[in-house]
Amino acid sequence: MSAQEVAVQADGLRKRYGDKRALDGFDLHVPRGSVCGLLGPNGAGKTTSVRILATLVRLDEGRARVGGFDVATEPHRVRRTIGLVGQHAAVDEVLSGYQNLVMFARLHHLEKRAARQRATELLGRFGLADTGNKPVKAYSGGMRRRLDLAASMILAPAVLFLDEPTVGLDPRGRNEVWEAVRELVADGTTVLLTTQYLDEADQLADRIAVIDHGRVIAEGSPAELKSRIGGDRIDVVPHDAADLAKAAEALRTVVGGEPDVDGDTRRISVRVTGHAAALPGVVRALDDAGVRLDDLALRLPTLDEVFLQLTEARV
Template sequence: MAEHAIVTEGLRKRYRDTYALDGVDLAVRTGTVHGLLGPNGAGKTTAVRALATLLRYDAGRAEIRGFDVARQPEEVRERIGLTGQYAAVDEQLSGRQNLVMFGRLHKLGRAAAKRRADELLERFRLTEAAGKNAGAYSGGMRRRLDLAASLVRSPEVLFLDEPTTGLDPRSRNDVWDTIRSLVKGGTTVLLTTQYLEEADQLADRISVIDAGRVVAEGTADELKATIGADRVEVVVRDAADLFGVAALISRVCGVEPETDQDTRRVSALVADRVTALTEVVRALHAAGVVVEDIGTRRPTLDEAFLRLTGRRTAEKSVSATGVAR
């Protein structure tokens, strides 16, 4: 089995005066989840469409399982599945009818299509709702049905373009479990997402893409490390103690801390978080300062994302789980 299931070199796609893809290089290891993380308009969906043979790229090279995407599109299509941002199922048909239809479109015989539909309904816990119209499904059920449809042919490579957009946390977790089980079965997944937590939870490696270019790549921990060291954080009870605590932390940790008057928080980067936390607690106790909270935290993928994608993205609103649309 080849080491990489997806390889691109210098992939470019231009729309008038704008490059949606401006020299994208990717190498996705077989049997892993590779995340494409980036803000709106970064080029994530364009990259997926180009790799899935739905869009002609202007320059560069792309291979799926060793087959050239531009020159061997039929061979590529035999080996891939795609779930887009919006469910592609027919809401007037039942769950089972949808899957049988997709099976027939993939040239399975009638009996084989029915068998495959039943297998997928059981796998995605949709058996009880198999006879109901898909339009009556919840968002999470509809998304699972859409994923099942993309697996009718058991693809070697699966493209998931923002698969949990609009789902509640419980439904999102269901989709995450499904993705993990697919990878355990040997499927390679290229996942685009704006949810930073999603990339952190699922991706073995992440490529951060912005303005049509890959600006960073690595594991989630490697990307977080671009921010720097761990932090010690103290929240004081009395705002009047804020600057005194900042001076204390500066003396103990040997670095200039950051202060936030609105949250009454003082934080500082430290090399050894356990030692720093112990020394700060002792110093605060000796000084008689009352605090509401104290602890350490490591850099987040949110912070790494904002650092890597620059000022344009930092001006956007960022929630606890992802970048606002």
């Protein structure tokens, strides 16, 4: 990618806190207009990397550019380019949604009329027009996070950092935030997302970087990362536990791999490379063996499995 195509660039970032290395050669390139999910276990360096890229923390070594500007030598220009949504909502609960946005707009030096106009626009864009005059303390968790996103978009930043944006939200609230993020990206905003919810990264991210011990250990699209763990699986649950051995043998004969048998759940699982094409043969073999089934499914790999395999290998 050319420099013009990269919205976020980090090369060899290092950061120490005392004897602890928070970042140890962190590299990341995020294309413009995309969503990059940054995944990693607690303490891996996700938040530190975001804080450096957002100019909140100085790096010890390396180089980083956001929106084409150097975070070390041009921090003021970087700050005019970015928006940041932290793990906790930064809105005032006593004020209304509208008043919060006007306040943030004025802090960004917008004139009164422009601030009011921008607040009204953002309330409509984030689905909060009907509740804009209510105090934020009456908002649901999802509504507060959408208001937080709206506040970060006062100046329509080219790059938006989202640090654990849906922590503590119920499924409805998470979906509301996801939809708001998709709309921002459709309008051209580049998003760097850190999250502990792997399904969130799967839903939103064009590319994912897995960070552990302060450096990126794997990178690619969700599909590319899933393909690394060896393909799909066929799961079979016999109706009768006495048929586990017969079912496992039928799977072994058709698929060729060695099945994993869980006697407690009566679940037999085996990896396949032929995807759905293997299912008819499995069904016939189980029927010929006289095995009645409670469940039969082709299961795609999940990011949870990718994450565990990548990070456990480094423990």
